[in-house]
Amino acid sequence: MTDVDPDLRRLAHTVLMPGFGGTGRSGPPAWLLAAIGEGLGSVCWFGHNVTDRAETAALAARLHAAGDVLVALDEEGGTVTRLHVADGSPHAGAATLGRADDPALTAAVARSVAQEVRAHGADLVLGPVADVNADPANPVIGVRSYGAEPHLVGRHVAAFVAAAQAEGVAACAKHYPGHGDTRTDTHAGLAVVDVSPETLRTRELVPFAAAVAAGARAIMTAHIVFPALDDAPATLSPAVLRLLREDLGFTGVVVSDAIDMRAISRTVGFAEGVVRTLAAGVDLVCLGNPGMPLRGEDGGSDDGERDFRTALDAITAAVTEGRLPRARLAQAAARVRDLAAWSARHRTAPVDEAVLAAGHEASEAAARLALTVRGDVAGTLTGSVHLVDVRRRRNIASGKLSDHVTDALLARAPGARLTRVFARGEATEGRVTEESAAGPVLPEAADVILVGTPHADPEQAKALDALIDAHPDALVVCLGWPAGPDDLPRARRLVCAYGDARPNAKALAELLTGA
Missing domain, CATH: 3.20.20.300 (Glycoside hydrolase, family 3, N-terminal domain)
Incomplete structure (x- = not known):
């Protein structure tokens, strides 16, 4: 050179x-x-x-x-x-x-x-x-x-x-x-x-x-x-x-x-x-x-x-x-x-904290507007609720598999417990560097089932179907991309959040507790 x-x-x-x-x-x-x-x-x-x-x-x-x-x-x-x-x-x-x-x-x-x-x-x-x-x-x-x-x-x-x-x-x-x-x-x-x-x-x-x-x-x-x-x-x-x-x-x-x-x-x-x-x-x-x-x-x-x-x-x-x-x-x-x-030319402009805060408020408003509901979801987060997370894969471009929703729901329901169906492999910057060989662990009880994009992963879809068969009255919470308004037809109760970031977690927790 x-x-x-x-x-x-x-x-x-x-x-x-x-x-x-x-x-x-x-x-x-x-x-x-x-x-x-x-x-x-x-x-x-x-x-x-x-x-x-x-x-x-x-x-x-x-x-x-x-x-x-x-x-x-x-x-x-x-x-x-x-x-x-x-x-x-x-x-x-x-x-x-x-x-x-x-x-x-x-x-x-x-x-x-x-x-x-x-x-x-x-x-x-x-x-x-x-x-x-x-x-x-x-x-x-x-x-x-x-x-x-x-x-x-x-x-x-x-x-x-x-x-x-x-x-x-x-x-x-x-x-x-x-x-x-x-x-x-x-x-x-x-x-x-x-x-x-x-x-x-x-x-x-x-x-x-x-x-x-x-x-x-x-x-x-x-x-x-x-x-x-x-x-x-x-x-x-x-x-x-x-x-x-x-x-x-x-x-x-x-x-x-x-x-x-x-x-x-x-x-x-x-x-x-x-x-x-x-x-x-x-x-x-x-x-x-x-x-x-x-x-x-x-x-x-x-x-x-x-x-x-x-x-x-x-x-x-x-x-x-x-x-x-x-x-x-x-x-x-x-x-x-x-x-x-x-x-x-724009680098030295002062940061406007009010604009930052307004974006957070707009995000929370959008997350509430985005929610779509099938069936009666009122009072879901009461008593000893069993949350089941059926998501398996990280999105390779999107960082680690988000726990914001499960954390928010568990915080609103102190008596709740969580089961993850699939073990998680190691990841860096969202990319899986060690895929877990462990198969699904389907719990005996399920009140709320969290799923990502239902069609993107056959193993996730198979586990979800088995859970719905065993627990037909469970509430399914879709955090990914649903195919349309009639997606997941076997779920009697369904909430689609169109995301799993912090605003989505807050909107879901409010919806399911009536807060």
């Missing part, structure tokens, strides 16, 4: 977004500060980088002092949070807001999310999710989506984008051109959405068009093949990205989903994926979460430096060899710098 043209090396730095090990308490690694000094365009925070607000803001200040770098993080609200990994998000998730279907509530939540993101020193929120959840068994989107109707999703995406950016935080709508109609999680493998161009135009693309119209500063690609457009995943497809630029009129920064995800790293490979992503038209390449053994090569990354060096070398080599036009790299870097300049 010592004989590489310094200008080329700086351009290569600018188009990369690595993760890293370090917190405000421990400080960022030396390699990262050096990379920022050489022009690194962005870094991505994960849950392991975040401590309290003051320490995390101090970490951001050190990064910003080292150079003109964007700090990005996933903070969708609901089940996907980096700032509230330990305690759960106080913000309603997309499905809850979509079910309430009041864009004013969505805007209030987005303003609050943006204020919180900025209070922690970050610049770019990797949201909102603009996917239309067309398949109710989708294993990775589900309650992260506003809904299954394109125009409903579009109006909430637009509300989120406009409100977040009005608070000085750039929004990144994802996962273009749509991750909602797949049963493959691209963290784990390559997905294909084989639909007609007309379906794409009238379904998948509607929310992204709304995001562009609302002025979204960034859009994230999906690692999904759309045969109607190309045989390459969208992230690697010039045709798919031209559609975004030319047909939808997007002029901002195109961000890739993480290149360490198996849909890319186990198909074209990590280094080649970085190069092809840029060549296709992506401007900022998200490398992924350091320390996660996604590629299955030698136990995963270290503190992020190895993947960063691999990506940097791959880019400079590809330009030198003529496989990646230097002009394309310069174009991408210019867009990243424009976004960094926009963010820098």
Whole structure:
């Protein structure tokens, strides 16, 4: 790398977004500060980088002092949070807001999310999710989506984008051109959405068009093949990205989903994926979460430096060899710098605690509005209630399996007890690193049965059916994505919450106790 043209090396730095090990308490690694000094365009925070607000803001200040770098993080609200990994998000998730279907509530939540993101020193929120959840068994989107109707999703995406950016935080709508109609999680493998161009135009693309119209500063690609457009995943497809630029009129920064995800790293490979992503038209390449053994090569990354060096070398080599036009790299870097300049102008605005609080109140209101009920649920949490949690799998993108609902219900019913049907394996950042071999343990009693997305996991569905057979009068509480109003027809009593974050937990506890 010592004989590489310094200008080329700086351009290569600018188009990369690595993760890293370090917190405000421990400080960022030396390699990262050096990379920022050489022009690194962005870094991505994960849950392991975040401590309290003051320490995390101090970490951001050190990064910003080292150079003109964007700090990005996933903070969708609901089940996907980096700032509230330990305690759960106080913000309603997309499905809850979509079910309430009041864009004013969505805007209030987005303003609050943006204020919180900025209070922690970050610049770019990797949201909102603009996917239309067309398949109710989708294993990775589900309650992260506003809904299954394109125009409903579009109006909430637009509300989120406009409100977040009005608070000085750039929004990144994802996962273009749509991750909602797949049963493959691209963290784990390559997905294909084989639909007609007309379906794409009238379904998948509607929310992204709304995001562009609302002025979204960034859009994230999906690692999904759309045969109607190309045989390459969208992230690697010039045709798919031209559609975004030319047909939808997007002029901002195109961000890739993480290149360490198996849909890319186990198909074209990590280094080649970085190069092809840029060549296709992506401007900022998200490398992924350091320390996660996604590629299955030698136990995963270290503190992020190895993947960063691999990506940097791959880019400079590809330009030198003529496989990646230097002009394309310069174009991408210019867009990243424009976004960094926009963010820098908003970075010093004071945090408005009233806006934060209003978003929490809006989240609780949406969670109450989102609840749908079948049968008589009054007085369910009285006496010695047996809660049974039949959820089995963590959502690979959404953090650990939430216990907010069970905690809230147990707190409201001091005599209650809890049984988990499936043992939980070890997980880091929501990804299961050790799958428990233990089979289901079905209790003899069940008054309240908690389930995730009913169709997304056959083992969960089988255990749920057995519990309903044995306890037909039990109340089923669906925390995931129900297929429709007639979903779970065998449940005589049913509550659908459309999420499992703290606002959902509070709304359920109030409903079942009549408080």
